[in-house]
Amino acid sequence: MSIRPVNIDEFTETSFEDIEASVSPTNWKKRSQQSSPLRDVAAAPSTASSESTTFSNDKKRYSTHTESDEDGGAFLDDFEEFHGKASRGEIVKSHFENVNLEPTFRPSTEAQESEGDDELQELTRRFGNKFDIKSRHLSGAQRPRSAFKTFKQPQSMMDLRESTTRPSSRSSHELTNSKSATNLRSGSRLGPRGIQYKKSVPALSKYDMIREEDEQDNYNDEFEDELKFEKSLLQPQFLPKEDEGSLLDLSPSQYTITADDSILTPQLHKRHRDWVRPSQLEMFREPLRHEKPAVKHRDSRKLSVSHRLKTIKQEIDHNTPMKKGRMVYNPETLKWEGNEQALAKFRDVDSFDKKALVIQGRPDLQPPRERSSSTRSGTRKHGKVVGRMMFDQDNLRWIRLDGDEKDPFAEIPDYIPPVSFSEPSLKKKLPTKRSQSQFAPSRDQCGGRYPSSATTRYHSLNTPSSSSDPTFNIDSKSLERFYHEENKWSKKVGGWFILRDAEAEGYGADQELPDPKNNSYMYEIRNMVMSSARN
Amino acid sequence: MSMVSGGDTPLLPHPKNTFTLKIGLIGDAQVGKTSLMVKYVENVFDEEYTQTLGVNCLSKKITLGSADILFYIMDLGGQREFINMLPLASEGAKAIIFLFDLTRPETLKSIKEWHRQATGFNEQAVPLLVGTKYDLFVNLDPEYQAQISKQSMRYAQAMDAPLIFCSTSHSINVQKIFKIVIAKLYNLTMRASEIKQIGDPLLIYKYLGSSRRPASGSSTSSSAS
Numbered sequence: 001m002s003i004r005p006v007n008i009d010e011f012t013e014t015s016f017e018d019i020e021a022s023v024s025p026t027n028w029k030k031r032s033q034q035s036s037p038l039r040d041v042a043a044a045p046s047t048a049s050s051e052s053t054t055f056s057n058d059k060k061r062y063s064t065h066t067e068s069d070e071d072g073g074a075f076l077d078d079f080e081e082f083h084g085k086a087s088r089g090e091i092v093k094s095h096f097e098n099v100n101l102e103p104t105f106r107p108s109t110e111a112q113e114s115e116g117d118d119e120l121q122e123l124t125r126r127f128g129n130k131f132d133i134k135s136r137h138l139s140g141a142q143r144p145r146s147a148f149k150t151f152k153q154p155q156s157m158m159d160l161r162e163s164t165t166r167p168s169s170r171s172s173h174e175l176t177n178s179k180s181a182t183n184l185r186s187g188s189r190l191g192p193r194g195i196q197y198k199k200s201v202p203a204l205s206k207y208d209m210i211r212e213e214d215e216q217d218n219y220n221d222e223f224e225d226e227l228k229f230e231k232s233l234l235q236p237q238f239l240p241k242e243d244e245g246s247l248l249d250l251s252p253s254q255y256t257i258t259a260d261d262s263i264l265t266p267q268l269h270k271r272h273r274d275w276v277r278p279s280q281l282e283m284f285r286e287p288l289r290h291e292k293p294a295v296k297h298r299d300s301r302k303l304s305v306s307h308r309l310k311t312i313k314q315e316i317d318h319n320t321p322m323k324k325g326r327m328v329y330n331p332e333t334l335k336w337e338g339n340e341q342a343l344a345k346f347r348d349v350d351s352f353d354k355k356a357l358v359i360q361g362r363p364d365l366q367p368p369r370e371r372s373s374s375t376r377s378g379t380r381k382h383g384k385v386v387g388r389m390m391f392d393q394d395n396l397r398w399i400r401l402d403g404d405e406k407d408p409f410a411e412i413p414d415y416i417p418p419v420s421f422s423e424p425s426l427k428k429k430l431p432t433k434r435s436q437s438q439f440a441p442s443r444d445q446c447g448g449r450y451p452s453s454a455t456t457r458y459h460s461l462n463t464p465s466s467s468s469d470p471t472f473n474i475d476s477k478s479l480e481r482f483y484h485e486e487n488k489w490s491k492k493v494g495g496w497f498i499l500r501d502a503e504a505e506g507y508g509a510d511q512e513l514p515d516p517k518n519n520s521y522m523y524e525i526r527n528m529v530m531s532s533a534r535n
Numbered sequence: 536m537s538m539v540s541g542g543d544t545p546l547l548p549h550p551k552n553t554f555t556l557k558i559g560l561i562g563d564a565q566v567g568k569t570s571l572m573v574k575y576v577e578n579v580f581d582e583e584y585t586q587t588l589g590v591n592c593l594s595k596k597i598t599l600g601s602a603d604i605l606f607y608i609m610d611l612g613g614q615r616e617f618i619n620m621l622p623l624a625s626e627g628a629k630a631i632i633f634l635f636d637l638t639r640p641e642t643l644k645s646i647k648e649w650h651r652q653a654t655g656f657n658e659q660a661v662p663l664l665v666g667t668k669y670d671l672f673v674n675l676d677p678e679y680q681a682q683i684s685k686q687s688m689r690y691a692q693a694m695d696a697p698l699i700f701c702s703t704s705h706s707i708n709v710q711k712i713f714k715i716v717i718a719k720l721y722n723l724t725m726r727a728s729e730i731k732q733i734g735d736p737l738l739i740y741k742y743l744g745s746s747r748r749p750a751s752g753s754s755t756s757s758s759a760s
Binding site for chain 1: 589621650656680710732739
């Protein structure tokens with residue numbers, strides 16, 4: 001509700017021509033308790049377009065800027081949910097009320113708290129500019145992005161009636177300026193002394209209750225424009241049910257392809273800078289415009305906290321069984337039972353963990369890769385690992401993880417391009433890779449993550465010479481081929497193996513994967529069946 | 536004071552411009568639920584641990600544009616014996632903040648159970664996953680930090696909850712938690728950029744928690760499929 005200082009003398013100025021005689025300046029003056037014309041809003045809604053109204057005085061400024069609503073209908077029609085609906089206003093309104101939870105009445109006397117605050121003008125201006133539901137976002141045509149432009153003021157907001165019984169006199173506030181208040185309609189059709197307030201303009205105060213001076217600014221800066229009219233804002237009955245959880249319902253073949261566990265948490269970025277030191281914590285500190293001297297007022301603040309802090313204590317013993325909705329309290333386990341399906345999401349997470357861990361432990365699900373079996377981690381700080389090769393980002397080259405690379409060309413002078421030599425060896429590698437990979441799962445499941453014998457054998461096939469230089473070249477073509485081969489293989493056998501055992505060996509301790517540990521293979525089977533059924 | 540509405544239209548409701556948001560704080564004992572709440576509301580931090588014997592309630596009003604938002608924060612004692620009061624903190628809440636201690640991985644693991652139980656009472660609430668004590672977290676091994684970050688990210692994804700690492704004692708990301716609540720509830724776009732780099736106080740919210748839960752008006756427990 002708006003309790004706003006108004007200078008009645010100014011009402012004749014420019015844009016108040018439409019004000020009915022009964023709200024003439026003299027009337028206003030007499031009713032000095034009236035703090036704002038907004039309080040004289042007539043009940044009858046109007047969607048007529050309006051320009052901007054600004055009341056201001058030396059202390060405070062008040063703006064009810066609204067914009068033309070004329071294209072509002074067309075805009076709403078752009079939304080399927082509203083298309084063709086006759087009573088859009090009702091829809092929007094009910095939506096607004098629904099979505100925006102339970103508005104409660106706020107006493108206007110609190111407005112006094114903000115009086116005299118020098119920042120108020122500035123804040124109010126910012127509100128008007130940045131988050132002014134009344135103006136731009138509810139009805140504004142100037143901001144076509146604003147989905148709210150066709151928002152009508154909910155009926156509940158319209159009931160700002162003029163009333164002489166209203167308290168809160170604010171005669172000291174004078175309205176010294178006003179511009180184009182065409183939203184103040186002639187009262188003749190709106191009832192006695194009614195100022196028609198635009199439907200799309202919530203007659204909400206910007207004035208009262210600015211308690212959090214130090215944050216208010218924050219809050220409004222924090223949001224970019226918006227109250228976007230997204231479909232999620234709409235009432236659920238207008239929406240198709242979204243299929244939640246499908247995002248995480250990946251089949252094993254999908255997520256085991258990659259050895260990069262950061263893919264599982266794509267939003268997380270690897271650390272490029274130095275790790276944060278405790279001394280650097282300051283740079284993350286949230287800025288408060290008025291950082292309160294917490295230490296100084298600590299005692300009093302604590303007092304106020306203890307004053308305001310209410311504690312609800314239980315009246316019944318925690319051993320009492322209870323039932324609430326679908327949840328049943330089990331006093332023995334001290335748990336609410338029910339809603340078990342909620343855990344399924346985390347089971348997915350756990351299987352993600354497994355994949356990620358598997359990848360870290362160089363496990364068995366990826367036969368082509370693990371054949372080389374020496375990758376401990378798919379993504380180390382050094383870079384990508386393919387097979388037993390790891391990309392050395394410093395030198396931009398691939399090196400062997402186990403380090404015992406032999407350079408067949410060690411004794412050959414440099415002028416011979418190494419590429420020509422690498423080709424034949426690659427051709428050799430491929431069949432080797434394939435054949436060896438068939439053994440890989442069982443071998444690795446025995447815990448032989450780094451079977452040196454296999455490595456040696458493999459190695460000896462390719463590099464009969466016993467030079468010790470640990471580098472050789474793989475051209476990108478071959479790498480690509482490796483990749484495709486591997487993908488093919490993973491696709492084929494991706495659902496065959498359960499990684500649990502191998503992974504649990506190494507990582508079970510620090511990675512808590514409790515419940516599904518024993519029967520999560522069922523989930524794997526389920527996925528396998530589902531994916532095969534799909535095919 | 537009570538607004539007197541005009542006699543001609545008695546049917547119209549009173550003007551409403553304060554939105555009350557009930558927020559539930561849930562998590563293991565000593566993760567910092569009460570501290571976070573008190574810090575947010577009163578900007579006070581106390582190192583001393585005070586056990587919550589039941590449910591603590593604090594309210595805080597902020598002004599957002601032309602509307603007021605009254606946060607009604609309920610903080611449930613983390614000890615098991617108070618879990619029978621979980622409905623108090625979760626039912627009807629518009630947002631449920633799940634807290635875990637970044638320095639104690641087991642508290643993250645508990646989130647699963649908290650989440651199951653809390654969503655059993657309230658599926659509509661916007662969940663948030665908040666890791667606390669970030670200031671202590673940075674002292675830990677980088678590899679540990681990376682593991683926790685990833686694991687909590689996975690949890691956040693599973694819950695479809697924004698992920699925030701905060702430090703109550705150092706005023707890191709405390710306000711942001713509640714701003715995100717507003718942003719998610721009202722579909723606002725926050726200006727604050729996300730913090731995604733492992734090791735930083737993560738602030739990942741843009742694509743999490745936006746899928747609107749069933750109706751927000753009714754707090755009835757509609758059974759999920």
